[in-house]
Amino acid sequence: MKKLLLGNHAVARGCYEAGVKVATAYPGTPSTEITEAIAKYDEIYCEWAPNEKVALEVAIGASIYGRRAICSMKHVGLNVAADPLFTVSYTGVNAGLLIAVADDPGMHSSQNEQDTRNIAKAAKVPVLEPADSQECIDFVKIGFEISEKFDTPVILRLTTRVAHSQSVVEEGNREEIVFEYKKDIQKYVMMPAMARVRHEFVEKRLRDLKEFAETLKINKIDTGTKEIAFIASGIAYQYIKEAYPDAWVLKLGMVWPLPEKMIKDFCSKFDKVYIVEELDPFLEENIKALGINNIVGKEIFKLTGEYSPSFIKKSIENREIDIPYKVNQALAPRFPVLCPGCPHRGIFYVLGKLKDIIITGDIGCYTLGALSPFNAMDTCVCMGASVGMAHGISNASDKKQKVVAVIGDSTFIHSGITGVIDAVYNGSDILVLILDNSTTGMTGHQDHPSTGYTIKGEQAYKLDLATLCKILGCSVVEEINPYNINENLEKIKKLIDVPGVKVAIARAPCRLHRRYKFAVSKRYIDSQKCKNCKMCLNLGCPAISIKERVFINENLCLGCGMCETICKFGAILTQKG
Amino acid sequence: MKERLNILVVGVGGQGNILFSKILGDVLLRVGYDVKISEVHGMAQRGGSVVTYVKAAEKVFSPLVDIAQANFIIAFEKLEALRWIEYLKKDGLLIYPDYEIPPISVITGLYKYPDVEKILQEIGVKTCKVEIKNLLSSLGDSRVQNTLMLGYFSRFLSIDESLFKKSIENNVKKEFIEINLKAFELGRKIESV
Numbered sequence: 191m192k193k194l195l196l197g198n199h200a201v202a203r204g205c206y207e208a209g210v211k212v213a214t215a216y217p218g219t220p221s222t223e224i225t226e227a228i229a230k231y232d233e234i235y236c237e238w239a240p241n242e243k244v245a246l247e248v249a250i251g252a253s254i255y256g257r258r259a260i261c262s263m264k265h266v267g268l269n270v271a272a273d274p275l276f277t278v279s280y281t282g283v284n285a286g287l288l289i290a291v292a293d294d295p296g297m298h299s300s301q302n303e304q305d306t307r308n309i310a311k312a313a314k315v316p317v318l319e320p321a322d323s324q325e326c327i328d329f330v331k332i333g334f335e336i337s338e339k340f341d342t343p344v345i346l347r348l349t350t351r352v353a354h355s356q357s358v359v360e361e362g363n364r365e366e367i368v369f370e371y372k373k374d375i376q377k378y379v380m381m382p383a384m385a386r387v388r389h390e391f392v393e394k395r396l397r398d399l400k401e402f403a404e405t406l407k408i409n410k411i412d413t414g415t416k417e418i419a420f421i422a423s424g425i426a427y428q429y430i431k432e433a434y435p436d437a438w439v440l441k442l443g444m445v446w447p448l449p450e451k452m453i454k455d456f457c458s459k460f461d462k463v464y465i466v467e468e469l470d471p472f473l474e475e476n477i478k479a480l481g482i483n484n485i486v487g488k489e490i491f492k493l494t495g496e497y498s499p500s501f502i503k504k505s506i507e508n509r510e511i512d513i514p515y516k517v518n519q520a521l522a523p524r525f526p527v528l529c530p531g532c533p534h535r536g537i538f539y540v541l542g543k544l545k546d547i548i549i550t551g552d553i554g555c556y557t558l559g560a561l562s563p564f565n566a567m568d569t570c571v572c573m574g575a576s577v578g579m580a581h582g583i584s585n586a587s588d589k590k591q592k593v594v595a596v597i598g599d600s601t602f603i604h605s606g607i608t609g610v611i612d613a614v615y616n617g618s619d620i621l622v623l624i625l626d627n628s629t630t631g632m633t634g635h636q637d638h639p640s641t642g643y644t645i646k647g648e649q650a651y652k653l654d655l656a657t658l659c660k661i662l663g664c665s666v667v668e669e670i671n672p673y674n675i676n677e678n679l680e681k682i683k684k685l686i687d688v689p690g691v692k693v694a695i696a697r698a699p700c701r702l703h704r705r706y707k708f709a710v711s712k713r714y715i716d717s718q719k720c721k722n723c724k725m726c727l728n729l730g731c732p733a734i735s736i737k738e739r740v741f742i743n744e745n746l747c748l749g750c751g752m753c754e755t756i757c758k759f760g761a762i763l764t765q766k767g
Numbered sequence: 768m769k770e771r772l773n774i775l776v777v778g779v780g781g782q783g784n785i786l787f788s789k790i791l792g793d794v795l796l797r798v799g800y801d802v803k804i805s806e807v808h809g810m811a812q813r814g815g816s817v818v819t820y821v822k823a824a825e826k827v828f829s830p831l832v833d834i835a836q837a838n839f840i841i842a843f844e845k846l847e848a849l850r851w852i853e854y855l856k857k858d859g860l861l862i863y864p865d866y867e868i869p870p871i872s873v874i875t876g877l878y879k880y881p882d883v884e885k886i887l888q889e890i891g892v893k894t895c896k897v898e899i900k901n902l903l904s905s906l907g908d909s910r911v912q913n914t915l916m917l918g919y920f921s922r923f924l925s926i927d928e929s930l931f932k933k934s935i936e937n938n939v940k941k942e943f944i945e946i947n948l949k950a951f952e953l954g955r956k957i958e959s960v
Contacts, residue, residue: 208911299808351805356804357803514856515880522879527871561871624816634808732868
């Protein structure tokens with residue numbers, strides 16, 4: 191039956207049908223739903239790993255043992271997994287190994303816009319790029335076949351618009367696929383003598399894949415009726431088909447390595463061929479390197495952000511689109527905010543009050559602490575960087591600068607732990623604030639080793655972060671309640687002055703998480719007592735706003751009570767009943 | 768040939784934008800359209816401005832609705848109606864509610880919440896304003912605003928009501944089906960301004 195399926199869910203469906211046995215990931219938008227959807231299939235072992243490097247290593251193990259495996263991540267996660275990736279390219283696989291990587295042109299929820307194709311080329315592995323949900327299912331299967339046929343890991347590259355779009359698919363049945371494990375240290379133990387041999391293999395494999403690309407059915411030509419020609423892949427193909435339905439298009443299903451003869455032959459038929467690709471001029475540069483010069487690419491198409499049909503049309507025809515309705519004034523921007531009741535709010539409110547400290551931030555909901563009204567964050571680079579950067583700043587200032595690192599529980603496990611070990615080992619004087627909301631908040635409540643649950647919701651060993659930090663050698667490890675604003679201000683001030691690496695774990699579960707039940711006692715403002723000083727607005731709580739006077743929207747209030755704590759006039763009260 | 772539908776669903780993260788699109792897309796698929804839906808996840812979920820695109824035609828390529836191409840914009844919040852107005856086609860229709868969620872930039876006094884009605888009138892957009900505030904409090908659950916709006920919007924498509932209800936049943940968690948169906952029916956009966 192035909193149905194609508196999200197691109198990521200279609201990847202999951204493809205894995206199910208392709209007989210995948212092991213699926214691993216660390217959550218990251220726009221890739222998260224692949225693994226969430228796979229977790230619903232009982233036939234597949236599935237897990238959240240602490241980070242992408244570990245996730246890939248787990249998948250490599252499964253593949254070598256002879257079971258098809260997939261590892262999913264977002265583009266920045268591939269940097270974390272780059273170490274095993276570059277070597278699994280040498281060992282190759284036994285059963286198929288697919289690495290699904292979702293790039294995020296437009297940075298809807300990412301800290302950079304990197305292009306996975308560059309890493310894939312450097313690691314010398316093939317890349318498939320689907321353009322809709324049906325292709326997500328099909329390309330997963332083709333990916334596993336290529337992986338096994340050529341003894342290589344295969345990258346399935348998605349972009350946000352494919353990962354997060356729903357389109358029509360037909361589902362098929364599952365096929366069980368099992369390969370036998372055979373010990374083979376020449377292939378799987380990459381010490382120099384063996385690795386040298388395998389490098390020769392990798393180079394030959396790339397040449398073979400290039401030949402194969404010429405006959406691969408997913409590299410195809412749409413014949414046109416107009417004298418305009420394109421080369422594209424993925425979502426850019428869809429934009430072209432909408433903007434120029436009559437054009438010639440060479441659609442590449444495999445974007446690395448390239449079918450060189452096919453491309454040369456196609457380009458020779460036209461005066462000019464447009465290469466349309468979001469982000470880097472990957473196809474353009476590699477096609478130019480073949481000595482093809484009648485192509486037009488980034489000199490007219492942008493290097494940043496997402497494309498659209500009208501953007502392509504505008505760039506080619508050099509004309510503006512007629513927009514019938516326009517607002518000629520600056521509208522109030524609507525940045526994302528910490529949710530009502532969010533425990534992070536209490537910590538950032540306190541941190542915003544501290545003078546002369548540098549706060550190194552990290553990746554998660556709490557990155558929002560950088561924005562108004564808190565303005566309580568100085569940096570945010572990548573997962574786990576807060577701790578290492580705090581250590582770096584402290585030492586660069588000969589320990590004169592007070593530094594606080596803020597990091598979430600999931601992120602701490604992802605790659606904060608090693609930063610703490612480094613800081614302790616090298617005698618740092620920093621405060622690490624672990625904002626433990628008992629989940630991976632930003633990506634939508636995924637579990638991790640310290641939540642005590644697996645991806646399937648089964649109970650698991652619960653890693654105790656306080657005990658762990660003590661073992662790592664931190665001088666003080668304290669647990670604090672993020673809602674106790676006044677108390678925490680004093681506590682944090684004191685902790686900053688204690689020598690050594692101090693850890694404060696601010697623990698309170700995410701208010702949106704279904705696992706936790708909260709006693710909700712909604713607040714209201716007593717207009718007799720309220721002096722309209724607007725102090726409560728500094729919490730940046732979406733439930734508190736102002737018309738002439740401040741008021742609390744009871745539909746939004748979750749009754750965390752932080753506003754009551756900071757009101758100097760006792761004007762914020764608890765609703766009865 | 769079926770009429771081409773380009774629809775923008777806009778609002779604030781958490782208002783049920785994606786579910787609205789899913790139910791609508793499902794219905795359009797059942798009546799024989801090719802359908803594509805594109806959603807927003809991640810940062811924007813946390814109370815940011817969000818948009819979902821629903822496209823239906825004989826054959827749909829791009830999942831994006833392009834600027835100046837939407838026949839309908841359905842807004843779940845007034846300011847967001849204005850923010851996405853450039854996406855409306857000439858003579859397209861904007862449907863928006865009597866519902867304001869001031870962004871933090873307004874709460875903290877950096878910006879003013881604009882006079883949405885006045886601006887819409889000035890730029891001459893065809894609109895339907897839907898009074899849902901009281902209906903939502905009568906239902907006792909603001910989370911069904913999306914199905915309420917869907918009920919209202921469903922009248923603009925000549926598609927049997929039962930298909931929508933079936934899709935709601937298929938896409939909503941069991942314990943919430945009843946209230947969502949009720950919201951849909953209420954929405955279908957609203958008179959707009």
